Amino acid sequence: MTEKGFNVLNNPFVNKGTAFTEQERKDLSLEGLLPPFVQTLDQQVEQTYAQYQKRDSDLAKRIFLMDIFNENRVLFFKLFSEHVNEFMPVVYDPTIADTIENYSRLFVDPQNAAYLSIYDQDNIEKTLKNAAGDRDIKLIVVTDGEGILGIGDWGLQGVDISVGKLMVYTAAAGIDPKSVLPVVLDVGTNNQKLLDDDLYLGNHENRATGDKYYNFVDKFVDIAEKTFPNMYLHFEDFGRSNAANILNKYKDKILTFNDDIQGTGIITLAGILGSLNISKQKLTDQVYVSFGAGTAGAGILKRIFDAMVEEGLSEEEAKKRFYMVDKQGLLFTDTEGLTPEQEPFARDRSEFDNADQLTDLASVVKEVHPTILVGTSTQPGAFTKEIVTEMAAHTERPIIFPLSNPTKLAEATANDLIKWTDGKALVATGVPAGPINYNGVDYNIGQANNALVYPGLGLGALAVNAKLLSDGMINRAAHSLGGIVDPEQPGAAVLPPVTKLDQFSLTVAEGVADQAIKENLSDSTDAKSAVEDFKWEPKY
Numbered sequence: 300m301t302e303k304g305f306n307v308l309n310n311p312f313v314n315k316g317t318a319f320t321e322q323e324r325k326d327l328s329l330e331g332l333l334p335p336f337v338q339t340l341d342q343q344v345e346q347t348y349a350q351y352q353k354r355d356s357d358l359a360k361r362i363f364l365m366d367i368f369n370e371n372r373v374l375f376f377k378l379f380s381e382h383v384n385e386f387m388p389v390v391y392d393p394t395i396a397d398t399i400e401n402y403s404r405l406f407v408d409p410q411n412a413a414y415l416s417i418y419d420q421d422n423i424e425k426t427l428k429n430a431a432g433d434r435d436i437k438l439i440v441v442t443d444g445e446g447i448l449g450i451g452d453w454g455l456q457g458v459d460i461s462v463g464k465l466m467v468y469t470a471a472a473g474i475d476p477k478s479v480l481p482v483v484l485d486v487g488t489n490n491q492k493l494l495d496d497d498l499y500l501g502n503h504e505n506r507a508t509g510d511k512y513y514n515f516v517d518k519f520v521d522i523a524e525k526t527f528p529n530m531y532l533h534f535e536d537f538g539r540s541n542a543a544n545i546l547n548k549y550k551d552k553i554l555t556f557n558d559d560i561q562g563t564g565i566i567t568l569a570g571i572l573g574s575l576n577i578s579k580q581k582l583t584d585q586v587y588v589s590f591g592a593g594t595a596g597a598g599i600l601k602r603i604f605d606a607m608v609e610e611g612l613s614e615e616e617a618k619k620r621f622y623m624v625d626k627q628g629l630l631f632t633d634t635e636g637l638t639p640e641q642e643p644f645a646r647d648r649s650e651f652d653n654a655d656q657l658t659d660l661a662s663v664v665k666e667v668h669p670t671i672l673v674g675t676s677t678q679p680g681a682f683t684k685e686i687v688t689e690m691a692a693h694t695e696r697p698i699i700f701p702l703s704n705p706t707k708l709a710e711a712t713a714n715d716l717i718k719w720t721d722g723k724a725l726v727a728t729g730v731p732a733g734p735i736n737y738n739g740v741d742y743n744i745g746q747a748n749n750a751l752v753y754p755g756l757g758l759g760a761l762a763v764n765a766k767l768l769s770d771g772m773i774n775r776a777a778h779s780l781g782g783i784v785d786p787e788q789p790g791a792a793v794l795p796p797v798t799k800l801d802q803f804s805l806t807v808a809e810g811v812a813d814q815a816i817k818e819n820l821s822d823s824t825d826a827k828s829a830v831e832d833f834k835w836e837p838k839y
């Protein structure tokens with residue numbers, strides 16, 4: 300095989316496999332290197348989908364799809380786009396959790412990721428350039444693997460979340476796969492199982508912390524920004540003690556986004572607005588309990604708080620409507636170990652006669668009668684029947700979102716929540732669920748997963764080359780998801796279905812782009828055509 304032909308067949312960004320035409324085969328030195336019959340993309344899709352269906356577990360299905368991804372991006376994304384609903388839980392959450400836990404052992408291909416080691420900082424620029432090749436990188440998803448979903452510290456193996464999130468960007472919002480780069484910052488791991496494993500592919504060292512850690516992150520951001528100007532930098536699954544710090548440091552300087560804080564905040568606000576659309580209630584009347592006030596929990600709460608203030612409450616009035624519950628129970632101003640994000644929402648002990656007893660979720664629910672309960676605690680089954688029925692006893696349509704991922708960590712199942720509340724609960728889950736048939740009604744369960752918004756948000760910001768991602772743009776995204784579901788339908792979902800992901804990603808993108816223009820964060824003039832022009836489609 301000539302080097303030219305070999306390079307073409309081994310480059311997933313240009314490879315078409317059996318779809319290379321006779322002329323292309325001549326031009327690219329591929330004569331005789333493929334079976335003679337020239338297939339169409341549709342035929343390739345049909346054939347690969349049939350093979351996919353023969354795999355009998357989700358993990359086997361994912362591994363098969365990743366082979367296609369490694370060989371031919373156009374084919375992979377065409378196939379994905381035709382089966383979005385079916386593929387999302389296989390390619391992405393929850394199956395991706397299995398591949399992250401077993402990454403080193405399952406490893407066959409680096410999937411064009413950039414692996415940056417804290418012990419090799421002189422090579423950051425080289426690595427980014429090597430990984431990009433001649434591609435113009437517009438979008439990076441970076442993780443340091445410390446807080447992967449709810450499964451914790453997986454070190455370098457977290458790189459799969461960067462790859463997975465980027466696949467969703469393309470499938471949902473048509474971000475050109477040639478323009479993306481998954482990155483992992485290998486700063487060590489505190490996962491003893493990995494440290495003890497000879498086959499673990501990352502640095503066998505404990506996590507770097509403090510200045511050493513932050514200097515490395517700074518260096519990466521600085522070099523990435525210089526190497527790829529006009530790039531959108533998405534941070535994913537950093538640990539609780541770093542995620543918000545990093546976001547606060549860069550959000551007013553560069554076009555950057557933290558998915559767990561901001562993306563989850565947007566989708567949860569959208570789900571709450573969808574719920575209130577069904578129950579015909581006002582946001583400013585709600586009482587909100589956050590269970591698991593970490594990166595996502597605090598990020599969501601702040602977004603809902605800001606929305607209440609926007610709807611007319613003073614900050615002081617709004618604060619009274621929020622309660623944070625974490626490991627310590629209800630968070631008080633004198634609770635030890637509050638994070639900077641928890642501090643503003645901690646309550647004064649003097650507000651309660653029984654403050655000392657408010658040490659768990661059950662007692663807090665009994666005391667404050669929430670109308671909204673959002674779980675980001677990683678504690679499976681924490682929303683017990685007792686807690687849920689107590690909540691439902693004091694509010695007509697309790698809004699209950701068990702958001703912890705993957706499936707095994709959810710605070711409750713949608714099925715139990717519908718059953719325990721006699722169909723009254725307005726439910727959204729982090730991973731796909733339902734529909735649930737109860738007493739003759741099909742309850743459609745919304746998926747409050749940031750995957751429903753981050754692709755459109757990124758597309759909108761990139762399409763108009765926005766300078767920053769502002770609060771206004773984020774807010775606009777949260778308000779873009781309404782109007783798709785008919786709230787009068789019995790059992791209506793609180794969020795639009797994943798089957799329409801590509802359509803509403805476009806709506807989100809146009810809203811976000813338009814907002815950037817309005818805020819003078821972009822030189823573009825027409826959001827709609829900018830988004831249209833930026834969008835990539837899987838075709839030869």
Ligand SMILES: NC(=O)c1ccc[n+]([C@@H]2O[C@H](COP(=O)([O-])OP(=O)(O)OC[C@H]3O[C@@H](n4cnc5c(N)ncnc54)[C@H](O)[C@@H]3O)[C@@H](O)[C@H]2O)c1
Pocket residue numbers: 446447448449450538539558559563566590591592593594595596624625626627674675676677678702703704705708728729730747748749750
């Ligand atoms: N659906 C989504 O889009 C989405 C987005 C982001 C995160 N999540 C999920 O949310 C969960 C948390 O993620 P994170 O990034 O915020 O992690 P995190 O570690 O920052 O936060 C988890 C919080 O839960 C608290 N917690 C642990 N045990 C608890 C207990 N027994 N009682 C009360 N609180 C407890 C921790 O102290 C911490 O504050 C994960 O399962 C993740 O998958 C979902």
Ligand SMILES: O=C(O)C[C@H](O)C(=O)O
Pocket residue numbers: 392447448449536558559703704748749750
């Ligand atoms: O990755 C997901 O499914 C959502 C979220 O970012 C998470 O960390 O759980």
Ligand SMILES: [Mn+2]
Pocket residue numbers: 448535536558559
């Ligand atoms: Mn995440």
